[in-house]
Amino acid sequence: MTSPDRITYDACPLCESRDISHLRTGDCSRHALYQQSVEKAGGGEANRLTPLMRWCACRACGHVFTDGYFTTEAFARLTQVVNQGQIVGADFERQRMVAARMIEKVLPFAAEGPWLDVGFGNGALLMTAQEYGFEAVGCDLRPAAVTALQAAGIEAHLSDIAQLNLPRPCQVISMADVREHMPYPQTGLAAARERLADGGVLLLSMPNSDAPAWHLLDRMNANPYWGEIEHYHNFGRERLYRLLGEMGFVPLRYGISERYRVCMEVIARKMSS
Numbered sequence: 001m002t003s004p005d006r007i008t009y010d011a012c013p014l015c016e017s018r019d020i021s022h023l024r025t026g027d028c029s030r031h032a033l034y035q036q037s038v039e040k041a042g043g044g045e046a047n048r049l050t051p052l053m054r055w056c057a058c059r060a061c062g063h064v065f066t067d068g069y070f071t072t073e074a075f076a077r078l079t080q081v082v083n084q085g086q087i088v089g090a091d092f093e094r095q096r097m098v099a100a101r102m103i104e105k106v107l108p109f110a111a112e113g114p115w116l117d118v119g120f121g122n123g124a125l126l127m128t129a130q131e132y133g134f135e136a137v138g139c140d141l142r143p144a145a146v147t148a149l150q151a152a153g154i155e156a157h158l159s160d161i162a163q164l165n166l167p168r169p170c171q172v173i174s175m176a177d178v179r180e181h182m183p184y185p186q187t188g189l190a191a192a193r194e195r196l197a198d199g200g201v202l203l204l205s206m207p208n209s210d211a212p213a214w215h216l217l218d219r220m221n222a223n224p225y226w227g228e229i230e231h232y233h234n235f236g237r238e239r240l241y242r243l244l245g246e247m248g249f250v251p252l253r254y255g256i257s258e259r260y261r262v263c264m265e266v267i268a269r270k271m272s273s
C-alpha cells in the first residue's frame with residue numbers, strides 16, 4: 001500500500017507503461033532529513049512521514065522509481081529541514097575545488113554567458129561559475145537557500161525550472177543531483193531545453209545504478225540510495241542516455257562526480273530542432 005505522504009505513480013514516470021513490478025523496499029528512518037522532520041513535527045505519530053520506500057521497476061523501459069512522489073504538504077515538511085551540506089557557503093573552500101573541476105569539464109563546450117544552476121544547494125557551483133566569468137543564476141525550492149544566495153550577491157529565484165522566466169537563453173544549465181528528485185524528470189529536461197541557447201549544454205549529475213560500484217554496495221547491503229528519502233528515481237547511465245536522446249540532447253562526455261557516492265556527471269548538448 002502506498003503511504004498517505006505520496007501520490008502514486010499509476011504508470012512508469014518515463015515511458016508511461018503500466019507494466020510495473022515491485023523491486024524492493026528501502027528504509028529511510030535513519031536518514032538525517034527523516035529524523036529532523038520527525039523532530040520538527042514534535043515527534044507525533046500522525047505527523048511522521050512513512051519510513052519505508054517502495055521501489056518499482058518498469059518492465060517496458062527498465063526504469064527504477066519509487067511507488068509515488070511526495071504530496072505538496074509532505075514535501076513542504078521535508079524542505080523545512082536542510083541537509084548540512086546544502087547550506088549556502090558550507091565547506092566553501094573544498095566545495096570551490098570540486099565545483100572548479102565540474103566547470104573545467106564544461107569549458108570545452110561553453111565558456112561564457114548565463115549559467116543556470118537548478119537546485120543550487122550550497123551555492124558553490126554558482127559562486128565558482130561566476131568566478132570563471134559566467135553570469136550565475138540559480139533556482140531552488142528551499143526558501144532559506146534562496147535568501148542566502150541572494151545575500152551572497154548572486155541572482156537566485158524560489159522556483160522550479162518549469163516556472164522560471166529568464167530574459168535570455170542560457171549557455172549552460174546544470175542539474176547536479178536534482179533529476180532524481182523530480183517527480184517527472186522529462187518535465188525538467190524539457191524546461192531546460194526551452195531555456196538553453198542553440199548549442200547550449202546541460203551538466204547533469206546523479207547516482208549511476210549501472211556502475212560496478214553500485215552493484216558492489218548492493219552486494220554488501222550498504223547501498224545508501226534505497227533509503228534516500230528525497231529520491232524518486234534510480235538512473236543508470238544507459239537509461240539516462242536514452243532519455244536524453246528522447247528529449248533532444250546529445251551526450252558529449254561521461255565522467256564521475258566527486259560530490260556524492262557512486263555518481264556520474266554527464267555533459268549533453270541541446271540538439272537543434
Ligand SMILES: [Zn+2]
Nearest residue numbers: 012015058061
Ligand atoms: Zn518505463
